[in-house]
Amino acid sequence: MKIRIRREYVLSLVAVLLGLIAGAILMLAIGSNPLKGYLYLFQGGLMSIKRIGNTLATATPLILTGLSVAFAFRTGLFNIGAAGQMLMGGFAATGLALTLETVLPRPLVLLCTILGGTLAGALWGLIPGLLKARFNVNEVVATIMMNWIAFWTVNDGIPAYVRDPNQETQSRGISAVASLKADWLTSLFPGSYINLGLFLAILAALLVAFLLDKTTLGYELKAVGFNRNAAEYAGIKVNRGVVLSMMIAGALAGLAGVVFYTGYATNMQIGVTPSQGFDGIAVSLLGANAPAGAVVAALFFGVLQSGKGFMNAMTDIPPDIADTIIATVIYFAATSVLMERIWSAWRRKRSAKGAAAPAAAGKEAPPPASPDAPAAPKGGA
Amino acid sequence: MTARKTLFILFAVLLTVAMLAGCTGGGAKFKVGMVTDAGTIDDKSFNQGTWEGVKAAATKLGLEYKYLKPSGTTEADYLKEIGNLYDAGFKMIVCPGFKFSSAIYAAQTQYKDAKFVLIDASPSSADGKTTKVETNTVSIFFAEHESGFVAGVATALQLQTGEVGFIGGMEIPPVQKFNWGFQQGIKYANDNLGTAITMKAENFVYQGTFSDVAAGQQLAAAMYDKGVDAIFAAAGGVGVGAINEAKARAVKGEQVWIVGVDVDQYADGIWDEAKTKSIILTSAMKGITKAASDMINLESQGKFPGGQTLTFDAKNDGVGIPATNPNLTADVSSKVAKVFADLKAGKIVVSAEQGSLFK
Numbered sequence: 001m002k003i004r005i006r007r008e009y010v011l012s013l014v015a016v017l018l019g020l021i022a023g024a025i026l027m028l029a030i031g032s033n034p035l036k037g038y039l040y041l042f043q044g045g046l047m048s049i050k051r052i053g054n055t056l057a058t059a060t061p062l063i064l065t066g067l068s069v070a071f072a073f074r075t076g077l078f079n080i081g082a083a084g085q086m087l088m089g090g091f092a093a094t095g096l097a098l099t100l101e102t103v104l105p106r107p108l109v110l111l112c113t114i115l116g117g118t119l120a121g122a123l124w125g126l127i128p129g130l131l132k133a134r135f136n137v138n139e140v141v142a143t144i145m146m147n148w149i150a151f152w153t154v155n156d157g158i159p160a161y162v163r164d165p166n167q168e169t170q171s172r173g174i175s176a177v178a179s180l181k182a183d184w185l186t187s188l189f190p191g192s193y194i195n196l197g198l199f200l201a202i203l204a205a206l207l208v209a210f211l212l213d214k215t216t217l218g219y220e221l222k223a224v225g226f227n228r229n230a231a232e233y234a235g236i237k238v239n240r241g242v243v244l245s246m247m248i249a250g251a252l253a254g255l256a257g258v259v260f261y262t263g264y265a266t267n268m269q270i271g272v273t274p275s276q277g278f279d280g281i282a283v284s285l286l287g288a289n290a291p292a293g294a295v296v297a298a299l300f301f302g303v304l305q306s307g308k309g310f311m312n313a314m315t316d317i318p319p320d321i322a323d324t325i326i327a328t329v330i331y332f333a334a335t336s337v338l339m340e341r342i343w344s345a346w347r348r349k350r351s352a353k354g355a356a357a358p359a360a361a362g363k364e365a366p367p368p369a370s371p372d373a374p375a376a377p378k379g380g381a
Numbered sequence: 382m383t384a385r386k387t388l389f390i391l392f393a394v395l396l397t398v399a400m401l402a403g404c405t406g407g408g409a410k411f412k413v414g415m416v417t418d419a420g421t422i423d424d425k426s427f428n429q430g431t432w433e434g435v436k437a438a439a440t441k442l443g444l445e446y447k448y449l450k451p452s453g454t455t456e457a458d459y460l461k462e463i464g465n466l467y468d469a470g471f472k473m474i475v476c477p478g479f480k481f482s483s484a485i486y487a488a489q490t491q492y493k494d495a496k497f498v499l500i501d502a503s504p505s506s507a508d509g510k511t512t513k514v515e516t517n518t519v520s521i522f523f524a525e526h527e528s529g530f531v532a533g534v535a536t537a538l539q540l541q542t543g544e545v546g547f548i549g550g551m552e553i554p555p556v557q558k559f560n561w562g563f564q565q566g567i568k569y570a571n572d573n574l575g576t577a578i579t580m581k582a583e584n585f586v587y588q589g590t591f592s593d594v595a596a597g598q599q600l601a602a603a604m605y606d607k608g609v610d611a612i613f614a615a616a617g618g619v620g621v622g623a624i625n626e627a628k629a630r631a632v633k634g635e636q637v638w639i640v641g642v643d644v645d646q647y648a649d650g651i652w653d654e655a656k657t658k659s660i661i662l663t664s665a666m667k668g669i670t671k672a673a674s675d676m677i678n679l680e681s682q683g684k685f686p687g688g689q690t691l692t693f694d695a696k697n698d699g700v701g702i703p704a705t706n707p708n709l710t711a712d713v714s715s716k717v718a719k720v721f722a723d724l725k726a727g728k729i730v731v732s733a734e735q736g737s738l739f740k
Contacts, residue, residue: 313471
């Protein structure tokens with residue numbers, strides 16, 4: 001019996017591997033030992049319970065923004081607006097948390113912040129969705145613009161309503177009552193930033209997987225993604241699908257905002273666009289636009305992001321190398337079509353040659369790496 | 382077999398020798414780390430100023446030094462990098478910027494055997510209710526209003542007549558104090574030194590970020606079009622945009638100026654091919670570099686001022702304009718030096734409050 005691994009996942013793994021190889025070449029080029037570099041990189045992310053906790057906490061919002069982008073992708077839409085949806089989700093959650101923390105008991109406060117933030121994100125996805133369905137406005141442009149509206153809304157809203165008395169550029173701190181950090185969880189990973197958001201993220205991944213694969217709605221949305229015209233011909237309400245899909249994508253990113261601003265962070269700062277929004281695109285790409293893939297990819301990025309500081313502290317390798325590895329991985333994931341072609345071309349050649357070739361297999365696999373690897377510094381620079 | 386064994390022993394001996402050699406330099410040696418604020422290490426401003434101080438002092442003392450760039454600007458991101466430095470043996474950590482306030486508050490008790498230098502803020506808890514400088518931390522502030530004042534006087538004296546404006550980054554105390562000091566400097570020169578510089582409220586603006594280069598360029602262009610001659614840009618990356626606009630106009634033959642901030646920005650304003658002309662009139666400097674290197678020097682002498690809150694102002698030469706300003710005449714420079722001496726002596730007092738000034 002053959003083990004069923006989706007081809008996309010194999011390609012993602014190859015992309016990761018090629019990315020790591022390209023990173024190693026870069027480390028060699030600046031005169032550092034790549035084995036040591038990677039040792040410290042992974043130690044930094046995983047060597048202690050606290051660091052594992054931090055890695056999970058770093059990955060949490062990435063899982064959700066990855067899911068957001070992946071969900072939109074599956075339905076044929078490109079959601080560049082995860083950052084803005086995250087900001088609005090975080091803004092709503094922060095506002096609710098700071099207003100309700102003195103009034104309601106903890107479970108109710110958390111319920112309100114989670115629902116409120118998710119709804120705010122959904123609203124921020126709904127607008128580009130409506131524009132797309134009604135007026136065929138390109139959702140890429142619309143979501144980018146929504147990012148800026150969110151940025152400036154937060155910029156004015158935080159100082160106006162929930163300002164820190166000592167600091168004009170951030171909200172008051174979220175108290176323990178409203179924070180997603182839970183004592184029992186923090187004591188499992190002492191000193192880390194892990195929070196209940198992780199469970200929300202995993203729950204969201206399960207829900208998205210269920211929605212896409214087991215429901216009629218998911219089937220319809222995917223059909224719209226595969227071929228809009230065919231779906232319409234088959235009697236599927238395409239416009240409704242577009243609006244719903246953007247709303248769900250927005251809700252997921254809004255939830256990412258909730259877990260980031262009321263779980264990972266201690267308050268909300270103005271003037272900062274969360275990088276997790278755009279990183280979500282990478283997570284989704286590497287995770288083959290599938291919920292499980294997004295979770296694994298987010299964890300991988302979490303390790304890289306929380307480990308790179310330690311690598312930098314222990315060696316002379318600049319932190320930009322870790323960013324370059326991430327960029328290269330994405331590069332390879334994005335060009336996976338190319339790799340797939342090379343792969344099938346090679347297989348055709350092999351089957352043509354018959355059984356004579358297997359010995360050459362190991363030698364022929366790397367070529368895609370060598371022409372592409374020199375392109376990596378471009379991404380980093 | 383024996384050959385391999387000999388090799389192993391040789392290797393082990395070599396390793397031990399290497400380790401001992403590494404230790405002989407011990408004693409007063411320590412490693413200095415820095416965590417950067419938002420922006421890059423070469424931001425021509427806060428990060429760079431601090432880093433230059435760290436580099437200068439550490440090189441002089443023969444210390445190992447390093448900076449880490451956090452992946453975000455939350456307390457968690459900052460604490461992660463502080464933890465990384467600590468785990469790698471960096472026991473003196475310099476953090477520039479008010480955003481580090483709550484991270485240092487947590488770190489100073491978490492890493493008791495490390496020393497922390499917090500620039501532009503005092504350590505306070507995330508909920509803002511408690512502020513405490515532990516004995517392993519020193520918190521440093523600057524009298525930006527005095528720096529802005531001196532730059533204002535210099536600008537007024539050099540221009541004699543004309544109009545000035547201000548572009549700020551975020552509307553936060555350090556930037557506001559630069560602005561208010563600058564306005565007081567212009568007024569002082571108008572009242573006492575016979576200059577006639579005008580200021581209009583509409584030309585005193587905060588862009589809202591420290592990073593939007595394009596917006597800085599647009600704001601500067603609008604002001605120059607309205608007849609402003611010199612703009613004081615205290616705005617990080619936004620200021621870079623303003624400098625770019627001024628350079629572009631200078632190339633076309635327009636006479637426009639920028640007053641730089643934080644560090645001596647003269648070199649950033651050079652626009653001609655011979656590299657002799659710059660649109661930076663002068664810079665309102667903040668002794669960030671001096672502060673960082675001073676603290677490292679003190680620590681190496683065992684005199685780290687832990688638990689204290691220090692203010693760098695005119696009195697201890699912690700703020701002011703650069704020693705040399707190619708765009709100021711000798712006469713202006715000497716007059717400014719006199720004003721600075723008066724400021725130092727306490728004969729002139731600059732207010733750190735808005736009062737009746739433009740926001």
